Amino acid sequence: MNLLRVLFAATLIVSSAGVAAQAPSDAQIASIVVVANQVDIDAGHLAESKASAAEVKAFGKQMVTDHTGVNKQAVALAKKLGVVPEDNPTSQSLKKGGEENLESLKTLKGAAFDKAYIDHEVAYHQQVLDAIDKTLIPSAKNAELKALLVSVRPAFVGHLEHAKQIQADLGKK
């Protein structure tokens, strides 16, 4: 059920990125990057405090650290370029999806929480990677903004692989 909701939200992200913002401006991309990171930071904070398996807790902590680091770099670059992040349908739907995920996770405990959190992380990173590849990198006009997206992309691939490993470990328990 939860996974279905994630997939639905993720589809919305991609379709809104593809339709409403066919070619988002750099200011919109900056907003999408900041929101996408913040959504995962918020979920990571929750996992740090609520997860029961040590590896899930550690993963949540890592998501907070990594995505905070990326956001610091993104905000610094936006400032340097004089780009003011601009709210748009993609960033709004990311934010809404993130809030819904938090609400749903808050109702869960123990192994059920761990599973729901990790399942969401797998789906979320996959969808964010799709958005980076299909929309954000191709649309970015400023070379430094494009370079930032290209340089952080492999970390998100790493998160996806790491989350999948944990998902497999949880499945064995």
Next chain:
Amino acid sequence: MTLTVSTKIARAVATTGDVLRRAAEPAWLRVLALASVAGMAPAAETPPVTHTVVMRATSYAPLALTMKLGDMVVWRNEDPFPHTATAAGVFDSKSIAAGASWKYRPEAAGEYAYICTFHPNMKGTLKVE
């Protein structure tokens, strides 16, 4: 008078040239000369070197590093988040913060595959000869 001065200058220039030439002589030539005087084989030993592996865009550069036993390797993290350099059972940097470094001197020759435990897609190889 003028002639004497210019001769002196010419001599001084020649001497300086000799010194410069000697200084420019490659070190290995001097080692060879010493070795032949001592009747020994030329010393092939090079002093230990410090190698650097840069961690950037969730990748190690170079991906594969070949070094001599006795050399040092430094991993320098240029990403905005932590990484590790971990070869299970051999070495483990633990978390290297953004902007930080970790030094390691291998204790045995061999080829070690290592990863970042935070980003399992980040893989490198260390070959110690």
